Amino acid sequence: MRLTMALLLAGFLSINTLAQPGKTNRFAVQGDHFVLDGKPFVVISGEMHYPRIPRAYWRQRFRMAKAMGLNTITTYVFWNVHEPKPGVYDFSGNNDVAEFVREAQQEGLYVILRPGPYVCAEWEFGGYPSWLLKDHETRVRTSDPKFMAPTARWIARLGKELAPLQVGNGGPIILTQVENEYGSFGSDHAYMEQIHKLLVDAGFTQSQLYTADGPEQVPNGSLPELPVGINFGGEEDGAAERAFAKLKEVRPNGPFINSEYWAGWFDHWGADHANTHADKQADNLQWMLAHGYSVSFYMFHGGTSFGWMNGSNGDQKGSYEPDVTSYDYDAALDEGGRPTPKYFVFRDLIAKSTGITASPVPEVAPAIRTPEARFVESASLWENLPTPIRSDHPLSMEDVDQAYGYILYRTTLQSADQGELVLDELHSYAQVYLDGKLLGTLDRRLKQDRLTLPATADKARLDILVENTGRINFGKAIGGERAGITKQVTLGGKELTGWEIYPLPMNNTASLKFSKQPCEGACFYRASFELSTLGDTFLDTSQLTKGQLWLNGHALGRICTIGPQKTLYAPAPWMVTGNNEVIVFDLQGKMGAAVRGLDKPVLGAPPTKESPVAR
Incomplete structure (x- = not known):
């Protein structure tokens, strides 16, 4: 049965009385729709991520969401920022995800939580901490015990932070996602059940658990006991209708939620800036709201992948497309949190569809110009090198307990030589120096891994400075995403050995x-x-x-x-x-x-x- 507009309206009216700290509620599936304390509830959410927004601006962004007509906020949880080293946790400052959730509730918003442990998100290594790859035999995103043991420890620790903030415990978390778009990666339902159980064991029992996939991947990534969300974009006429028709082939009874509505897109270095179509996105949104379906904008506000946190697209055939720092996403709120024309298109449409006038749009201070x-x-980098690690063969960043930044490989050529220098496998950008002189650059993005070394003097010094440009965050290739020189270096077909390796994480510029x-x-x-x-x-x-x-x-x-x-x-x-x-x-x-x-x-x-x- 399709929800009527009256039921849709009821779902919106409940937001003002129920998204209050300390009041316990029950959120569940009833028939083909969601209910909050037994009353039909249509989720209209927008995604934004706490590490991509300065903490001082979280509350302002929530108010902008409320003013667009949203009743919920969606966020991933990023394992790599919270456990930078095994067993060392950080929930402080911009990583205080529990405070992010609490502030959403204080502003009258519910929360959809996406704890992964894999998140995609155009985020470095899909949110996995790089130390998972120190053991070269570990197979991430599988039932491999070497992966599942740290995953279990992490989810249990996260539960201490966020399980008390579920709706059944008086918090705002109404939905909690199990894994993330797993059907685009594999079809191991036993693995999915393991992740499901870990979340239950960590206390995520007072919100509605669910899975999310593309419409075609639902059979691979879903679990029979959990409802399904589907992820798709609104760039084509009739996209929403086709997506839900596909879902109904395998889940005819709902509930029906577009768990990621791609109302924008992201950018790669060396490519064009995304500029998507608000009119088509609005048409597909209107169709979903008219049918009483729930929706979560991806992204409502993209923000910024500060520091080293951008991810990359790629595949096992060698494609590599690193993402830029900006996660503007052509979203309703731009990178700096200011409303775009798209914001007002969506705001008007939501108000007309629900009959609810949203709160006034808060004023946002204009950006300023600063002096040159x-x-x-x-x-000089060369005068600020740390003590080297010595190894016969190149070591990756993970091998030397480094996550991000740069790494320098240095060796002495034992005899006058020349020929083809090959870096196998380079992840992801290198500058090659001979006796301090730059010879050339190699870029994984351009599928470059070799250059010709000119005739050298005896005992010439070879330096290879490598940048981790961002580990791949999507697809099967993530399992091989060690950074640096991940295999060997050869010259004229012969392996070069005897390396001095300088980790350069660049996490303390004050020194x-x-x-x-x-x-x-x-x-x-x-x-x-x-x-x-x-x-x-x-x-x-x-x-x-x-x-x-x-x-x-x-x-x-x-x-x-x-x-x-x-x-x-x-x-x-x-x-x-x-x-x-x-x-x-x-x-x-x-x-x-x-x-x-x-x-x-x-x-x-x-x-x-x-x-x-x-x-």
């Missing part, structure tokens, strides 16, 4: 000693600018080449001259009145380059072809 900051101080001595190439460069009034800004990186940028110690993200992204989002809470310090590590930098804050982002030109509609 010119890089006049530097610290660098800067001077005004000239520096060129792989160096850290420092600049500063003064502010009398604070505001968000977008740092123009167009004079820089490739690397990472920090503002007052906060890792804002990656720079890359190929675009499409040419600015980095700098939130006001991370700046100060007075002096603000900017540090950039630029692989091919020069003294005298500058950055300045713009009041609008530069994310690239619109694409010349249709945006994809399938993940």
